[in-house]
Amino acid sequence: MKKRNIFSTLLMLGAVGAVLTGCGSNSASSNGSSSASDHAGKITAVGSTALQPLVEKAAGQFQNDNKKINITVQGGGSGTGLSQVQDGAVAIGNSDIFAESKPGIDSSKLVDHKVAVVGMAPVVNKDAGVDNITMAQLKDIFTGKVTNWKEVGGKDEKITVVNRAEGSGTRATFEDAVLSGAKAVKSQEQDSNGTVQKIVSSTPGAISYLAFSYLNDSVKPLSIDKVKPTDANVENNKWKIWSYEHMYTKGKAKTATADFLKYMNSKDVQDSLVKKMGYISIHNMKVQKDAKGNVTDAK
Missing domain, CATH: 3.40.190.10 (Periplasmic binding protein-like II)
Known part of the structure; x- marks a missing residue:
């Protein structure tokens, strides 16, 4: 009889523990990362x-x-x-x-x-022959003063500028940081990061700019004044384009x-x-x- 009572008590304690554990789990979810909603x-x-x-x-x-x-x-x-x-x-x-x-x-x-927060970086076709440029050189490229990669230490190859379309927030951010009010050179314009990525990767001599989230091995990001486009440099504002x-x-x-x-x-x-x-x-x-x-x- 005593054994049966002890066994029953253990079962009850286990059930209570499970309920408490479930309550704790629900509480953690409501205060943590749960995305459950009662709305439709x-x-x-x-x-x-x-x-x-x-x-x-x-x-x-x-x-x-x-x-x-x-x-x-x-x-x-x-x-x-x-x-x-x-x-x-x-x-x-x-x-x-x-x-x-x-x-x-x-x-x-x-x-x-x-x-x-999104960082944005100038990107070039891999055959351009450059890894780093100054902010002044980048401005000269996008305003049409520099038209060949050899002028900034790269290959003897014509620069093809690809810009974002008017209304693009990426373009506004880039031009505020780089052009400082100067007018961009007339160039082909594209309305999305994805399209720009494809064009730069397949067009010899091309340059544009992309959000960090679109950077991959198909294009080459450039450092500016020897500062690399990294999250850490954005977080402390060493990288200015964000x-x-x-x-x-x-x-x-x-x-x-x-x-x-x-x-x-x-x-x-x-x-x-x-x-x-x-x-x-x-x-x-x-x-x-x-x-x-x-x-x-x-x-």
């Missing part, structure tokens, strides 16, 4: 092609835990994202630039959600949109996915930048 609906995010891969991947993970929420992610450029979210055509406008810096956008009606990745909403985000934006700032995204995909977590930045481009120490 459709979310459309449009804009920056530099940010697009991260949002697409995060959206896929988020939807795995939220079958009632459908997220569509499209490119089109930062200008498109900002104008469409302002008009109420989409729930989220993805942008590489602050809404305040885009003509025709009333930033007072938009709410900024910074989800990552921007926040913004996800703007018209007014305060609600229901499913708010849940997804919260997930973008979760451990699942910031501590894992952001770095894995070539971005920089906003929490790793040692400096901060305002809409006018002023850089100060991070608070």
Whole structure:
């Protein structure tokens, strides 16, 4: 009889322990990286092609835990994202630039959600014969003063400049950092990082610029003034060409949109996915930048 009572007691203790463990697990999930939501609906995010891969991947993970929420992610450029979210055509406008810096956008009606930082680097076709140039040389190339790679220590080969289209946040960030108000040379223009990557890799003498998340072995990133385009150099502003990745909403985000934006700032995204995909977590930045481009120490 005593043995049976002892056995029953052990079973009860085990059951209580399992319940407590389950409660602890649920508590950890609610305070950690869980993306579970009680909401349903459709979310459309449009804009920056530099940010697009991260949002697409995060959206896929988020939807795995939220079958009632459908997220569509499209490119089109930062200008498109900002104008469409302002008009109420989409729930989220993805942008590489602050809404305040885009003509025709009333930033007072938009709410900024910074989800990552992206570095941008000049990239050349592998046969150009250069690894490093000065900021002044880079400016001269993109303003048309330097037209052959031999002028900057490379091969005797014509330089083919590939620029991003007007409205591109990547272009605005690059030109603010490199051209300092000077006018870019007339050249072919492309509307996405992916297209630029393919053109530079297949065009002898080509140069353009890409978000770090698009750098691969098909193109050669250039150092500037012997500073390499790395995450660490962006984090302390030694590398000057970088921007926040913004996800703007018209007014305060609600229901499913708010849940997804919260997930973008979760451990699942910031501590894992952001770095894995070539971005920089906003929490790793040692400096901060305002809409006018002023850089100060991070608070």
